[in-house]
Structure formats: C-alpha cells, structure tokens
Amino acid sequence: MQFVEANGARIPAIGLGTWELRGRTCARVIEQAIKLGYRHIDTAQVYENERDVGEGVRASHIPRGEIFVTTKIWTTHFAPNTLERSVKESLTRLRMTEVDLLLLHWPSSHVPLDETLGALAHAKRMGLTRHIGVSNFTVALIEQAVAACPEPLVCDQVEYHPYLDQSKVRGACADNGLALVAYSPIAKGRVRGDEVLAAIGRVHGKSAAQVCLRWLVQQGAVAIPRTSKVERLSENIEVFDFDLTENEMAAVAALSRSDGRLTDYGFAPKWD
Numbered sequence: 001m002q003f004v005e006a007n008g009a010r011i012p013a014i015g016l017g018t019w020e021l022r023g024r025t026c027a028r029v030i031e032q033a034i035k036l037g038y039r040h041i042d043t044a045q046v047y048e049n050e051r052d053v054g055e056g057v058r059a060s061h062i063p064r065g066e067i068f069v070t071t072k073i074w075t076t077h078f079a080p081n082t083l084e085r086s087v088k089e090s091l092t093r094l095r096m097t098e099v100d101l102l103l104l105h106w107p108s109s110h111v112p113l114d115e116t117l118g119a120l121a122h123a124k125r126m127g128l129t130r131h132i133g134v135s136n137f138t139v140a141l142i143e144q145a146v147a148a149c150p151e152p153l154v155c156d157q158v159e160y161h162p163y164l165d166q167s168k169v170r171g172a173c174a175d176n177g178l179a180l181v182a183y184s185p186i187a188k189g190r191v192r193g194d195e196v197l198a199a200i201g202r203v204h205g206k207s208a209a210q211v212c213l214r215w216l217v218q219q220g221a222v223a224i225p226r227t228s229k230v231e232r233l234s235e236n237i238e239v240f241d242f243d244l245t246e247n248e249m250a251a252v253a254a255l256s257r258s259d260g261r262l263t264d265y266g267f268a269p270k271w272d
C-alpha cells in the first residue's frame with residue numbers, strides 16, 4: 001500500500017468508500033476488504049452505516065491502530081455545540097474512541113465557516129479525531145478554511161475521475177499541503193465501458209477501473225472506490241504494480257468533459 005502524506009497525516013492511497021452500503025453487507029464487505037489489505041475506510045454520518053463500519057473493522061481482527069477511518073459531519077451539525085455532540089454520537093456508533101480523519105461533509109452558509117472550523121479543531125484537540133479536513137470545498141473555500149482553521153487541515157475530499165477536470169482544486173490542495181481525496185473515483189462505475197481506459201488496460205493486463213485508479217494515485221491523489229462485491233475489492237486495490245506512461249496519463253486526462261460532474265445539489269457551492 002502506498003501512502004499520501006499531508007500536514008502530518010499518512011493516508012493510505014486507496015480506501016474503501018461505503019456510501020449506500022448498509023447492515024450485514026456493509027460489515028461483511030469491510031471485514032473482507034481489510035483482510036485483503038485495505039487499511040482505509042470512508043464513511044459519513046449521513047450514510048447511516050457507522051455502526052456497520054465499526055462492526056466490519058472489529059470483525060477483521062486487524063488492530064484498530066492499523067486502519068485509517070474517516071467520517072464526515074453533516075451540515076445540520078455545524079453549530080459548535082451540535083458538532084461536538086454529533087461527533088461523540090458517531091464515535092458511539094462506530095464503537096471507537098477516535099477516528100483518524102473527521103471532515104466537514106459540504107460547505108454550508110448557515111453557520112459562519114470560522115465557527116464550524118473552530119469546533120472541528122476543538123474536536124481534534126479533545127482527541128475525538130487524529131486529523132481534520134473538508135469535503136466539497138472549492139479553491140476559494142479551501143483558502144478561506146486554511147486561513148481560518150486553528151489546526152492544520154489535511155485534505156479536501158472532492159469528486160474526481162477522468163471525466164471531471166479538477167486541476168484548479170488540485171493546485172489549491174498542493175499549494176496548501178492538503179491531500180486531494182477523490183470520491184466517485186471510477187465515476188460511479190461508468191469507467192467500466194470506457195474504450196480508452198480498456199485499451200490502456202490491455203497493454204498492462206489491467207481493467208479499465210484499475211487504469212482509472214492508477215491514474216489517480218499516480219498523481220498523488222487518494223482514491224476511495226466503493227464496491228459491494230467482494231471479488232471487486234481485490235481488483236480495486238491491485239493498482240500498485242504497474243505504471244502509466246506520460247502519454248497514457250495524458251490520454252486519460254483528455255477524457256474530461258464539461259458535463260463530467262456526477263454529484264451536484266442545490267446546496268452545492270459554485271464549482272471552480
């Protein structure tokens with residue numbers, strides 16, 4: 001496993017996304033993933049699976065300290081008192097004393113950003129999390145957050161895959177020492193039928209999804225693909241035994257298109 005280092009954090013470059021995984025399936029997939037070598041699990045309060053994630057981690061029998069667990073605070077919990085209580089509730093559901101990374105799930109205009117960041121930093125100082133970061137933050141919001149936060153932020157988790165150009169956010173992350181964590185890294189499964197990725201994959205004996213994930217980690221990003229299928233867990237982590245050439249990296253980057261964004265909501269910020 002490769003790691004991405006950012007402001008004191010050491011983040012395994014491939015993690016397991018868990019959105020929509022629930023109950024027994026969720027716990028079983030996580031247990032299997034850890035047994036296969038995953039050391040990074042991504043959940044969120046709003047996924048309503050923190051209990052199952054905790055169960056899967058424990059069932060793996062790998063020491064808790066070897067697994068990097070991220071959760072995200074939903075925007076309705078951004079007022080300082082509410083934030084602390086909601087994080088403690090997350091830890092109770094996870095049955096963990098701390099998480100490794102705690103993120104603000106989306107920017108919100110309902111509570112001033114500096115107040116929420118103060119509470120997030122306080123959660124870190126209380127030992128509820130080892131590291132803190134943000135998600136779905138634009139370049140302007142990254143800069144605002146880095147300036148206002150009393151503790152270092154270690155990442156911005158954003159949608160990133162070959163169909164979405166994220167060079168501006170990548171630049172802002174690099175300038176501020178933040179890791180870019182790519183969500184929907186295989187474009188919610190859409191890369192499977194991609195001819196360009198499949199053709200590159202044939203050269204290396206890899207699948208289109210593996211080429212896509214390699215493209216992300218080779219740029220220094222972290223990727224958190226999700227699968228509910230145990231057989232795909234190995235496929236998505238076996239991306240550290242080949243290199244894409246400069247031309248191949250450029251060919252994948254050329255797949256970006258203006259309508260490539262898959263996740264957008266009325267409450268989303270104005271994207272870069």
Ligand SMILES: NC(=O)c1ccc[n+]([C@@H]2O[C@H](COP(=O)([O-])OP(=O)(O)OC[C@H]3O[C@@H](n4cnc5c(N)ncnc54)[C@H](OP(=O)(O)O)[C@@H]3O)[C@@H](O)[C@H]2O)c1
Pocket residue numbers: 016017018019020042043105135136157158182183184185186187188189190192209210224225226227228229232235236263
């Ligand atoms: N911060 C945020 O706002 C935010 C937003 C979205 C997502 N996320 C996080 O990022 C994680 C990943 O994003 P995502 O779930 O949206 O999408 P994704 O990981 O890009 O794609 C998941 C989809 O791809 C399929 N798949 C998985 N591996 C595959 C492979 N090797 N070949 C072909 N298809 C494959 C899965 O189906 P099967 O289950 O059938 O394999 C599933 O339908 C989430 O689970 C969540 O943890 C965060």
